[in-house]
Amino acid sequence: MLYSMTGFGRAEATINDRQVVVEIKSLNGKQFDAATKLPPILRSYELDIRNMLNAQLMRGTLDVTVSIRQEGASKPMTVNTGLAVFYYNSMKQIADQLGLAQEQVLPTLMRMPEVVAPEQDLLAEAEWLEIKKVIETAANDLMAHRKHEGDALYKDLNKRIQNIEGLLQDILPLEAQRTEKIRARVQQSMNEMVGKENYDKNRFEQEMIYYIERMDFSEEKTRLSQHCSYFHDTTTKEGASKGKVLGFILQEIGREINTLGSKANDAAIQQIVIHMKDELEKAKEQVLNIL
Numbered sequence: 001m002l003y004s005m006t007g008f009g010r011a012e013a014t015i016n017d018r019q020v021v022v023e024i025k026s027l028n029g030k031q032f033d034a035a036t037k038l039p040p041i042l043r044s045y046e047l048d049i050r051n052m053l054n055a056q057l058m059r060g061t062l063d064v065t066v067s068i069r070q071e072g073a074s075k076p077m078t079v080n081t082g083l084a085v086f087y088y089n090s091m092k093q094i095a096d097q098l099g100l101a102q103e104q105v106l107p108t109l110m111r112m113p114e115v116v117a118p119e120q121d122l123l124a125e126a127e128w129l130e131i132k133k134v135i136e137t138a139a140n141d142l143m144a145h146r147k148h149e150g151d152a153l154y155k156d157l158n159k160r161i162q163n164i165e166g167l168l169q170d171i172l173p174l175e176a177q178r179t180e181k182i183r184a185r186v187q188q189s190m191n192e193m194v195g196k197e198n199y200d201k202n203r204f205e206q207e208m209i210y211y212i213e214r215m216d217f218s219e220e221k222t223r224l225s226q227h228c229s230y231f232h233d234t235t236t237k238e239g240a241s242k243g244k245v246l247g248f249i250l251q252e253i254g255r256e257i258n259t260l261g262s263k264a265n266d267a268a269i270q271q272i273v274i275h276m277k278d279e280l281e282k283a284k285e286q287v288l289n290i291l
Contacts, residue, residue: 002157003240003291004149005029005060009142015130019069022138024053026146028289029061037065041123042131049135056139058241059291066135087112143240146291153286154235157246160283164253165228167276168221171260171269178266217263224256243290250284 005028012021032054038046053062087109095105123131231249234242257280261273 001147001238001240002150002154002235002242003143003146004153004289005146005243005291006149006289007142007145009138009140009145011134011137011141013130013134013137015127015134017070018127020131020134021067021069022135023065024057024138024142025063026057026060026142027063029059032057032059032062034062034064037063039066039068041068042066045123045128045132048132052132052135053139056136057142059243066131068131084109084112150290153289157283157286157290158232158235160279160286161228161231161253163279164257164276165225167272167279168224168228170272171221174266174268174272178264178269217260220256220260220263224253224260227253227256241291243287246287246290247284250280250287254280 005026007026009024009026010022012019014020034050034053036046036049038049042049049064049066053064088105091105091109095101227249231246231253234245234249254277257273257276261270261277264270264273
């Protein structure tokens, strides 16, 4: 079971007379990094929202948008009657002194600073808990999207590792031939340099054994096979966050492939190693997308 780091989640609900819409977009990221767009009413809960999303989504670069719209009538307003009375008395006195009509006093009065102001909007604890559930639902929707994307990544990654395992099997019939080729090549070089009868055959056999043992890659083949099996096991284990572990396993697979190539000393095996490296690089690119 694998999860991609990319995804999108959305949830909405009506809480009392508020329409709440939450959208979360996730992209690749080594750590958890969230950019939040919150209405003023939720500013005091920003840290709570970040901690909650960090626990649910774990990694990735997130773009979180929460919008809250008042349904029905417009946002309630309050009138500062004390300040309005003060302004009215002053304006009436000026109007009387100048002999001006007072029909426009009220419209002018309502435009005076701080006479009419939005009602202080406070979020009750019960409303915050309901909004929190909407955010959690959006995060769950994002994880479901990540799971869908992760299924496709799982198929591709396992195909790459299976290809490496298949290429490893292709090396087996070439390995025995390689030893005989090396022996024949070295012996021919000795014959050409010093002559067939001018070197110690027993000493030659001893040196050949030492030389071939140094080029033996049996351990590399075994470890490569074990790392591939470990990769398969890790992809099927429970748990969401596996990207870093899979990346480390691919590093070990790459180390064994490189060592195997350096010891190959055979053109056919070297070609197989190149194909292994190609599959490995494709797997590394995909693992970067894994949560």
